[in-house]
Amino acid sequence: MNGYLNESNFMMVEEGFSTRDLLENILVELCQASDQQAFFVADLGDIVKKHLRFLKALPRVKPYFPVKCNGSEGVIRLLAELGAGFACTNKAEISRVQNIGVPADKIFYSSPCKQVAHIKYAASRGVRLMAFDNEVELSKVARSHPHARMLLGIAADSSPSAHPSMMFGTTLESCRHLLEAAKEQAVEVVGVSFHLGSSGLEPQAFAQSLATAQLAFEMGTELGYQMHLLDIGGGFPGTEDTQARFEEIAAGINAALDLYFPDGCGVEIVARPGRYYVTSAFTFAASVTAMAEVPVDQPGPDSVWDGGTGSCLSPAEPSPSSPTEEDSGSKKNLVYHLSDGIYGAFSRLLFDSPCPRPQLHKRPSPDHPWHSSSLRGPPGHTEDGIAEGLELPELQVGDWLIFEDMGAYSITTSSLLGDRPQPQITYAMSRLAWKTIQLFQSKPPQSDDDRESVCAPLSCGWEMAESLCVTPVFAPTGII
Numbered sequence: 259m260n261g262y263l264n265e266s267n268f269m270m271v272e273e274g275f276s277t278r279d280l281l282e283n284i285l286v287e288l289c290q291a292s293d294q295q296a297f298f299v300a301d302l303g304d305i306v307k308k309h310l311r312f313l314k315a316l317p318r319v320k321p322y323f324p325v326k327c328n329g330s331e332g333v334i335r336l337l338a339e340l341g342a343g344f345a346c347t348n349k350a351e352i353s354r355v356q357n358i359g360v361p362a363d364k365i366f367y368s369s370p371c372k373q374v375a376h377i378k379y380a381a382s383r384g385v386r387l388m389a390f391d392n393e394v395e396l397s398k399v400a401r402s403h404p405h406a407r408m409l410l411g412i413a414a415d416s417s418p419s420a421h422p423s424m425m426f427g428t429t430l431e432s433c434r435h436l437l438e439a440a441k442e443q444a445v446e447v448v449g450v451s452f453h454l455g456s457s458g459l460e461p462q463a464f465a466q467s468l469a470t471a472q473l474a475f476e477m478g479t480e481l482g483y484q485m486h487l488l489d490i491g492g493g494f495p496g497t498e499d500t501q502a503r504f505e506e507i508a509a510g511i512n513a514a515l516d517l518y519f520p521d522g523c524g525v526e527i528v529a530r531p532g533r534y535y536v537t538s539a540f541t542f543a544a545s546v547t548a549m550a551e552v553p554v555d556q557p558g559p560d561s562v563w564d565g566g567t568g569s570c571l572s573p574a575e576p577s578p579s580s581p582t583e584e585d586s587g588s589k590k591n592l593v594y595h596l597s598d599g600i601y602g603a604f605s606r607l608l609f610d611s612p613c614p615r616p617q618l619h620k621r622p623s624p625d626h627p628w629h630s631s632s633l634r635g636p637p638g639h640t641e642d643g644i645a646e647g648l649e650l651p652e653l654q655v656g657d658w659l660i661f662e663d664m665g666a667y668s669i670t671t672s673s674l675l676g677d678r679p680q681p682q683i684t685y686a687m688s689r690l691a692w693k694t695i696q697l698f699q700s701k702p703p704q705s706d707d708d709r710e711s712v713c714a715p716l717s718c719g720w721e722m723a724e725s726l727c728v729t730p731v732f733a734p735t736g737i738i
């Protein structure tokens with residue numbers, strides 16, 4: 259962990275700090291001094307808590323974090339330190355995690371569609387675990403990576419995915435044929451993989467997919483494969499406002515695992531939780547860079563473009579304490595351009611969940627009227643809509659808006675528009691979270707007595723302490 263301490267963008271904070279306090283400091287110091295117009299604050303302690311929760315709720319499942327969800331250095335370093343594996347979709351992601359020191363056997367090249375050059379790169383870097391779901395992919399791997407260990411991707415029987423074009427997996431009917439084709443090409447198949455999508459996991463769908471996976475395991479075993487690895491994908495909720503809580507979903511998964519892959523059956527279980535780990539840890543601040551008033555009787559941007567995000571565009575409830583436009587008699591439609599948009603921190607709006615409701619940095623004056631407001635990215639891209647129909651007090655250029663729950667699919671390794679600077683990330687961690695990581699890295703307690711003594715120092719008041727009794731699922735990597 260010492261690597262963190264040397265970083266200028268890492269802050270050790272006392273327990274009880276709030277991300278909001280930190281953000282206020284940064285707004286004063288960093289932005290005035292360096293002309294920053296957008297930045298993230300990340301609470302790494304939140305990710306530590308999520309990790310412990312994961313291990314406690316799904317004790318048989320090893321997490322492989324999908325790098326595409328958040329490839330920021332602080333997140334990768336922390337999760338590596340906690341012993342997680344990584345799911346990578348291309349050469350750049352493999353290179354990123356390996357440069358941080360993640361060993362090849364903790365990397366799963368999970369993309370079902372791979373470029374030959376990237377397969378060869380994985381082979382040269384010792385990354386063996388991969389997935390396939392059709393013959394073309396199989397032949398590419400057979401030719402370019404003789405030592406690959408493959409997971410057969412099966413289609414998940416789930417409600418429609420948020421982005422169906424990205425659906426992955428073959429049907430049960432095609433499994434035998436693909437397994438035979440793998441045999442003919444001397445490709446080693448070691449298990450099965452599926453991903454149920456990220457729009458509300460249903461325990462029923464999990465049970466269905468596990469039943470299908472079990473049949474695919476039987477086929478593989480009949481063909482002489484040593485089937486010992488099952489990947490149950492991602493899609494676990496990243497916030498607490500979802501229909502089912504993470505622990506409820508986990509209970510359903512555990513029950514289905516007990517049925518189809520009982521403890522002791524010799525099958526190792528992995529998952530690829532992305533948004534679960536990082537969503538709530540990151541807060542984003544963006545500034546208003548330009549604004550315009552749209553005449554009330556002129557069709558607003560919302561009638562031209564809906565951004566494909568549905569609920570992002572639904573008008574927010576007016577603040578009960580604020581005067582409505584009718585009360586004030588000054589109805590306005592205002593459009594604000596922010597310092598970042600869908601080609602940067604808000605890129606997930608293109609395929610995923612709606613824009614989080616912004617908070618105002620400056621407390622609005624009670625006698626200011628509220629207006630129907632749209633948020634857009636930097637001028638020049640008409641499609642760059644972030645949110646429509648929000649009720650907000652009138653803002654000024656230079657005002658800041660704060661967006662919580664911004665950790666998933668918001669950190670692009672390079673701006674999609676090339677010319678925009680990447681928002682800086684300031685990482686924070688409480689001293690207690692820091693100590694917890696160190697404790698977590700030390701040798702797991704061997705007996706119940708040891709276990710108690712490990713938990714004791716932290717038992718005064720921090721809910722994470724109890725979870726610390728969970729034995730780490732991986733050996734610590736000790737690379738930071």
Ligand SMILES: Cc1ncc(COP(=O)(O)O)c(C=O)c1O
Binds near residue numbers: 324424456530
């Ligand atoms: C194939 C696959 N696996 C895992 C994930 C991670 O999903 P989440 O961030 O919802 O956990 C995704 C996200 O798009 C995915 O497409």
